[in-house]
Amino acid sequence: MPLLAASIVDAFVHIVGLGLLSGAAAGAVAFLHRWYTRERVPSGLAVLAGVGAVGIWLGTWRTLQPFILDGSQDMLTFTNALITVVSFLVAGLTALGSVRVGDWAATDMVALTGGTGTDDVSRLVQTVGRVVTVTLPEHIDDMDGHDTVSSERKAEIAGSSFVFPRGLTVTELRDRIVSRLKDDYGVGHVDIDLTDDGRIDYLALGGRVVGLGPLLAPGTVAVAVRADPAFSAGIGDSVAVWRHDADDDDTDDSAPTRVTTGEIRGVVGDVVTLAVDEAEATKLDATHRYRLVTFPVESRPEQVFATRLRSADETMAVVTVSPRSGLVGVPVGGLDMTVVAVRPDGDPVEVLPPRSRVLEPGDALYAVVQPTRLREIEHAADATVEGITPDLI
Template sequence: MQTLPQNPEGALVQIIGLAILSGTVAGAVAFVHRWYARKRIPNGVAILAGVGTVGISLGTWKALQPFMGGNPDVLLLPEATRNIASFAVAGVTAVIGARIGDRATTNMAALSGATKLDDDVSRIVGAVGRMVTVTLPETIDDIDGYDAVSDETKETLAGSSFVFPRRITVTELRERVVARLEDDHGIGQVDIDLASDGTVEYLALGSRIAGLGPLLVPGTVGVAIRADPAFSAGAGDFVAVWRRSDDGAERVATGEIRGTAEDVVTLAVDATDARKFDATEQYRLETLPRQSRPEREFVARLRSADERMGVLTVEPESDLVGLPVGSLDSTVVAVKPTDGAVETLPVRSRLLAAGDDLYVVARPAVLRRIERSAREKSDTTETEPKENPSQ
């Protein structure tokens, strides 16, 4: 067997061959990752898979060269340059191969004539037309309480179609549509209504809020200051912020520690106190006795959850009149009757009456259906989606 080529043509052939190997391996890993995880593979993982294969190939070749009569010296400048170029090109082709493998997984069903198929639909099922096509509307609304999805994403989704197996209920069909939108397009929250034939009657999208914002109670803001916190102070502790003044010390504000990094402390303070801080000044923190603030903790946790709170009034002709609180598919945290005090955490057997104000915690889709039931009578039944006439 011959050693690695020493001429430029041979080196180019080696680099191209290793690049193809890297792209092929990365594409295969991306294909399997999308198939099982239903998410796009990170670039770092793809590069590691592709370049790692190249490293194994070069290492194995060099290790076997002494036994084949070749030159085992890998520290020569031509050899080192060739290896570095191989790794660099392999990294680029690994990313390209990963994108091709990812796209091949999501569009595999396109070979059978469909543009978008659910993972559970096989080519045999699609060939005989036993499918339900769900077409998204041209107009997509925003969900109240969530950041709006970008216009580019809405334009991409508007009018697009998904194909699913026919023998599923409306509830199952809705769950699969929501899973496709969340997994393939990074949507944080989906509110959708489907008719019995799979027609989308309503669609609204929301994105997940990231960072410190979702953990802040309304009326408070996060402020980063330079301070000398107490030795035992940590996230969640209430502190008083002091600054030096001509009179010795001045209390600036009171807040809650959300994070520390050396001498930088992130505080949650009232919005009115945020302007009192100076970025160039050094403060000192005094730990205060722990105060129980369940309302703040409740709001903070609610803002970071999938559910949100809604306040609705039971109309005289609505479906909710006379029903117990426990019959609602949600959490009722309070009920305010027309002529009485607020009842917190009402018992499940408590009957609803016309004029009651309900404070409900639920997902946006569930909350919207309850609001609709509180306004008017409805006659909705769940049936199996009908077969698309076009199939």
């Protein structure tokens, strides 16, 4: 019995030691990957590194054991095989848990060792201690004009804490929080308000532009067809789609037929992705081959503007000036934002109004602005003269 107990203890120590080795290797890989790339390491890669370290150790030990111990010992016993299998299982689980620890350690260390320069004009964060700890709120809003972030991702972000070095201005702290949210959680857009002591008053998130759908104009769809585009055709070119009823039969003299027009959004080999009118999409057959003729025209400016706006931090919004708003009588050039159009109450839209154009009650402002400034202009447009935000003018 004492011999059996000693064997069990030896096996347990052996398994625990290999688990710690695996965890250390996986944690080191996660730490270095986050430190160098500022992105989280794929879990499979870190687990492979941890289990690989265990495999190297076992292989080296099994090779040298006959020369170190009694060479007559049989290595291929059931007990040794069972210990090896259990060691690999424990190593995999330990490595999986160490990935989060290594990633967390790297993100906080990067934050703590970052630049600490301050701006004498900006407000310094009021804090006690050597670091600033920022806790994210439990409630996170969605940003208007941007794709929504999934509820699962919001639940993961809510209540999290970030650690930053002391001596940052409020603006610098805000920029670092935004960078951490984008790097750590894959968030595309962040709207945040901070107090002087570094607490978060308001937080809203927007998703990144993913795929082709968000970049399509209203009423259009993307369709993939087999086609022969012109040699000079590229993404963004407008094309006419022609079909020859006898493409598979060269002896037929039937004339080609123009099917529809569209815009090239992608080319891979002989497969072309076209943005076409939704009503025209049913005319295209995935089994047929088409010929594309490029139109000698440039991209429409409104499409270029919409595409760029989708990937920018700014958003476009429409704000109506109330009769008692402090914005009444303020010239367009006096607003700290980009006003692309003004629509008076009941009158046509004035595109790119002059800076001297004075705002009147009922005017609808079409502004391209940061989300934080958007909330300020919305408040000012509805506020009385005493409630106007001075920073807007």
